[in-house]
Amino acid sequence: MKKIVFLLGLLTTSLFAQTTDSLFYEANDLYKNGAFEDAIKKYEAILEKDLVSAELYYNLGNSYYKLNKVGPTIYYYEKALKIDPTNADVKNNLIFAKRLALDNIEEVPKTVFQKINSNFLQKLTFNEWAVVSVVLSFVAVLLFFLFYFANATTKKRLFFTCSMLSFLALIFTLVITYQQYQFFNKNKEAIIFAEETVIRNAPTVNSEEVFTLHEGTKVMVLDALDNWKKIKIADGKLGWIISDELKIID
Incomplete structure (x- = not known):
């Protein structure tokens, strides 16, 4: 009986994936043919299934751009970058889309910490920083055990130093994780x-x-x-x- 249920689950998943792929390809064809509003409906039908990707948001942004709808265009490009921050196509299109916006607001100069935060620390989400913290905790514990069981003085000194550095790095990443979590929730x-x-x-x-x-x-x-x-x-x-x-x- 369990095998039957498992097979039914696989079949349902497969059919669901095929339906989603079909919608995506249909939407792409509509976009190529200039039917941008119909393409948007197809893309949004995929969103309603809680299936998101940088490509889906990117295509939605492109569709709205063709309709000269600035708000949705920028919104979906920004969402695409949240998933894939290094996507050059999205970044380039976002630059063009922002030129359509009427408001020209001068940004307040950032402090040194704000520059470090935006240019480096925010490259990872707080969830990713949490993963880094977990990895560092395992590394620190492993190095401490190696120090404890090592016989040679040189090895003990090496493992102890490395374990202490790992613990310091762990504390640093925990602080960053907490700050990024607070920043995400408040801003x-x-x-x-x-x-x-x-x-x-x-x-x-x-x-x-x-x-x-x-x-x-x-x-x-x-x-x-x-x-x-x-x-x-x-x-x-x-x-x-x-x-x-x-x-x-x-």
Whole structure:
């Protein structure tokens, strides 16, 4: 009976994969033929199955770009880069897409730590840093056991030094993992989807208008209250926006 269930599971998985592949190829054909809206529907049908990939997001971005929809274009390119940060095609297309955005916001100069964080530490997600920490913990324990059971003084000194360095590296990576986790939870990137939206100084429709943003602008979401999101833009300005007018990059 178990074998039958297992075989049925494999058959279901196989049929599901074939259906998904079929949708993807159909969407690609529609894109090649200029039917971009129909292609988007096919790609989004795949998303509804919770099947995501850099290629899927990239193709969605390309489809929206052809329709001159700046917000969704940038949004899906950014999501593709979250999965595959080194993808040169996505990076190049994102540069062109950002030129369509109306807002030209000067970024606040970064501190040395912020540069290190964005250029190096954030190259890995907090989950990947956690994996590094686990590996280092095993290495540190192994080196300590080698030190403990070694007979020669030279080997003992070598294994002890290496184990201490591994423990220090472990502590360092644990700190980085925690910081990246905190940063991820407190600072979520999002893309403005509204063609034009007013940013207010409080989460109410009667509050003062502080500035205006347009479709495609990237913001940081810092807080949420009811149907409002508190955001920060690249030049450091803060304000509140209606939640429906942006989409968070997961």
